[in-house]
Amino acid sequence: MILITGATGTIGSEVVRQLTGRGVPLRAMSRNPSGPHGVRADFDDPESLRRAVEGVDAVFLLTAPATATSRHDLALLEAARAAGVARVVKLSAIGTGDTTADGRVIGEWHLAGEEAVRGSGLEWTILRPSSFASNVLRFAAGDRISNLTGDGKQGVVDPRDVAAVAVEALTDPRHDHRTYTLTGPDLLSVPDQAAELSRVLGRVVGTVEVSPEHLLGSGMDASAAAEVARGTAWVREGHNAVVTDDVERVLGRPPTGFADWVRDHAEAFG
Ligand SMILES: NC(=O)c1ccc[n+]([C@@H]2O[C@H](COP(=O)([O-])OP(=O)(O)OC[C@H]3O[C@@H](n4cnc5c(N)ncnc54)[C@H](OP(=O)(O)O)[C@@H]3O)[C@@H](O)[C@H]2O)c1
Secondary structure, rough: OOEEOOOOOHHHHHHHHHHHOOOOEOOOOOOOOOOOOEEEEOOHHHHHHHHHOOOOOOOEEEOOOOOOHHHHHHHHHHHHHHOOOOEEEEEEOOOOOOOOOOEEEEEEHHHHHHHHHOOOOOOOEEEEEEEEEEOHOEEEEOEEEEOOOOOEOOOOOOOOHHHHHHHHHHOHHHHHHEEEEEOOOEEEHHHHHHHEEEEEHOOOOOOEOOOOOHHHOOOHHHHHHHHHHHHHHHHHHHOOHHHOOOOHHOOOOOOOHHHHHHHOOOHHHH
């Protein structure tokens, strides 16, 4: 029995889909569950977590990006340990724990959770994906996509590949005690992604420069916005121009390119 947290989100819903396709018994956890395997639980409600992990062998741990991420990771781990769960696969982020030239830490959101997972006594795998291809959908407004990272390039990864690696890690002990950095095949800036969108969709998609301060106006709290600002500056300065072969080593095939992700989601762009 596998518990998928964040099960209605981008990665979690894909992990549920792929595990269901393999006939693996699972529970799909969120605050607003849906589908036949849905269970309602909240990282801020320990009793609901206790119920969610009962009888579970492995947990996919995905906590939503906010200042509560570490607290949520620790709460789920505590419940999992108490219930005798054997394995946890945590979704973290590329660059977690790196420091900038002036000593500021990148990815603080995931740092305590990663350390707790490694020290939990459970079998564990940590996945550190690069920027999701699907971010362009989140940040699209008409035919323009928001650009927080200037010309900074990233190994943009298809969320379906991240989920496929998670499925392997949840079901195969050869991935225990490993930390994988998951990227796509190409280094792309946001303007590069807009150019690919234009090419594949056959119409002009542009970018609009957005400053991290803009996030405060969008309702994000100040400390979360500060963390995003640090991360986006780090990308802008070129520190996330990283491509790895971890997806290929785990899946035995090359990662999916951005153009293929766009083709498969063309209808979402209207
Ligand atoms: N976007 C990127 O480029 C990127 C890159 C690297 C790493 N990441 C990491 O990926 C993660 C986000 O993944 P995603 O995009 O798949 O997430 P998402 O689409 O935003 O979905 C978040 C999920 O978490 C659930 N959730 C939120 N608050 C909850 C709570 N208090 N209790 C229980 N469930 C809760 C949501 O369901 P309900 O609302 O129904 O509860 C939903 O299923 C973050 O940890 C982020 O740091 C993202």
